[in-house]
Amino acid sequence: MNEISLLMNLLSKKGYNGQLGAPKEEILEVLGAKDKNSSIYFQKLLVQLSNYLQPIGMQIRYNPLNSYWYIRFESEISELISANPFEGKPSLAATLFCTLIYCLKSSGNAYISEIQKARNKKYIKDDLKELELLGYIEIRKETEQVKLTPLIGYQLDIPRLLLNTALKVKD
């Protein structure tokens, strides 16, 4: 047992509410690294583990929605094992896109009314309920708002989606 095997376990553990991996603070605590150079130590360990994982098609990633580090399969392998949960459901994907854009625009929460307006549809509550069932969003009935959950940050490469969007609006 060494630091790498411990890190492998921490980054691949499944927690509650779809949480995966561990935050930096937890990793450093478990490894007993508390001195001033702990961040450098942490970075070195991640690089070392990454070197082991790369040849077997996995990579270490950071979820910006909950600041957790975790392990995922690289793009090509993910496509082979059909990671896209919206295959054949373009309407649901479009509702998720609008939800994402409005949530990210206003620091995490978005009004259902503005998503509805962006979607140009009279009724989007079924889509939102399905997204909630999939675990991607939380619907707050009292304020008529929706909130993103950390799960979407694990499964979706948000920076890449924004890049694709920027390329699209550029045209």
Next chain:
Amino acid sequence: MINHKDMSLELDNKIEMIKKDIISGKITLLELELSILFNEMENSINIFNIENYSATYKKACQILEEKFEELKKLLRLLDDDKKIINFLKKKPEDEEICSLFDHCWYKNFYIEDLSLNFLTYAKNRYCKEKASNLEIEHLIRAISNEQFLIEIPEQQFIEKLDIFLDGIRDKLPCLFEQIFDGENDQIKIYEKFIYLLHLLQQGRIKYHKETNMLYL
């Protein structure tokens, strides 16, 4: 693999092709993978052909600079969320929005159950052994008048030698390896080997190199 063949002309041609493809719109600067070009340059350059490479390097850097400029423009676009909202206001088709998710989905790797005992064990262990706090200390040289580093009471060692010799006497003559037959413990094998060396040195056992035989 490092190849020292002069590839400057070949790389020049590649750069020209890239430029043509960009101008004709066949590829975009953002899609362009420049690391392959720079790797080829790095692996084929040496002190004998370095002069031929300066122009090639300059041209490759120009493309890289243009790629940076393109990336800067794209980042400015990302910063402006109005453009994305305007895109949505144009009422794009669901399929068009859905295509933005292409190559963005990933499968995660996880372990369903993690043993808490393991974590506690690991935590206790690593709290004591911190790799980042290791200090290198110089060793203090031991002063000794003896020639051998390992000090073993002489009488005891000779007794052990005699016991060993008595134990193998019936086996001899035999092949060198046969002395260690049936012994799996590495420490015991090492111990027997040491006894054997001493007995050979003392001339109490003899060894015939050609036949690999030990005999009295």
